[in-house]
Amino acid sequence: MANSVITKSLKELLLDYLKKHRKADLLTTYFFFLEKKYHIEPVLFIREKTIYQSKAELLKTLEEAGKLWRETEIKIQVGTQSVNEATKKIYICPFTGKVFGDNTHPNPQDAIYDWVSKCPENTERVDGMKVKRFFVSEDPEVIKNYIQKRREPITKIVFSSGVTGKLFGSKKAVIDDFKKNQLKEMELVDVPSQNRFKIEDHFMEFIQEHLDDTKISAFVDAMAKEDAFKTHVERWVEENQ
Template structure:
């Protein structure tokens, strides 16, 4: 096993900061830095994975991250159409109510102009209830806007929360922000609150084989600045 100069510096900083760090803790710190491992906890499953990418790949392959679905988008109902014979018009905004598209168009226009922010006309401190009425087909024709047909759009729902998103990327962003938590590798083997994902557990067990750790100690022994730490670990092992 070879340990680069940069890694030696990282290890020295770690050991000076964590003076009571044992051999396994130090080795796991080394492993995390060398292999750039970033274990994550999937909070809902209470399970620890090797990293974010591995978790997302696992959930996607099992259909447990997002689901493709379709939504129908309805556009605003027409205020005036070909069957409208009378309209009520707000002079301040152009808002219009038709006698066949609203159950009570006259009441509606009263309510509208009474609360219209653009209505700055006042009488005795109250907004005036002024509006226009027309039965002229040529005037009515000006207000006819054909309603767009409903459209169907493909979107994605989170299999974890059920929330709807415009894209798979948005589902994944929300998932990584709210459903996972990074956990240092040194804390993974010693904790007992969470399950360790099977392949990650196998990986840890392989890396904690005695011959692998022995190789790590031998590599550190070649650098004099680690002699005191290595000596302490060997003494602990002998007395333990």
């Protein structure tokens, strides 16, 4: 019976746990045993105020329900036009042809002054200073020559969080953000006694099933058959008399 309940690996884990927690009571030790035997890692899903059995269980549930992430498309506009059909006046650098439009730049005249004063191809100087010479045109025909067709937008697949709505470049990034900002780890021993959060139904069934007196007694009997645990078992018996 003892070998079927407490395996060699579980025995080593319990020995280490009781070495660090010499005064651990029966239920605390029993819950530790359950955590290790059934790989329970309780987490609180903060937004839903619900405790789940593990991160993996929660992620699986949300993904199957389509609530963890959604695949979507976004369009990325490449480049901006310096001149378009609505431009009425342009300022042109005579050295490079760079142009600023009156409707595409908040301060086109200041921008052209600044540009030609620093333009690497402007070699004209007056008193050692670069000249600030540029052209201005309001002629629709001239302006039309500077209108360049914009490149087609790029379509990219991204993933939106089903919890926050934020966009991410990959599913992994969605999940990493979810784990970091939406989950809080808990210990199993703290779950049954808390009353602030809901316990997920299947997890609640697991807890109720294993809080059965018969199963706790079987755990104590198995521990009692191991010499290394006898002192602890005797203490638990005394505490519960």
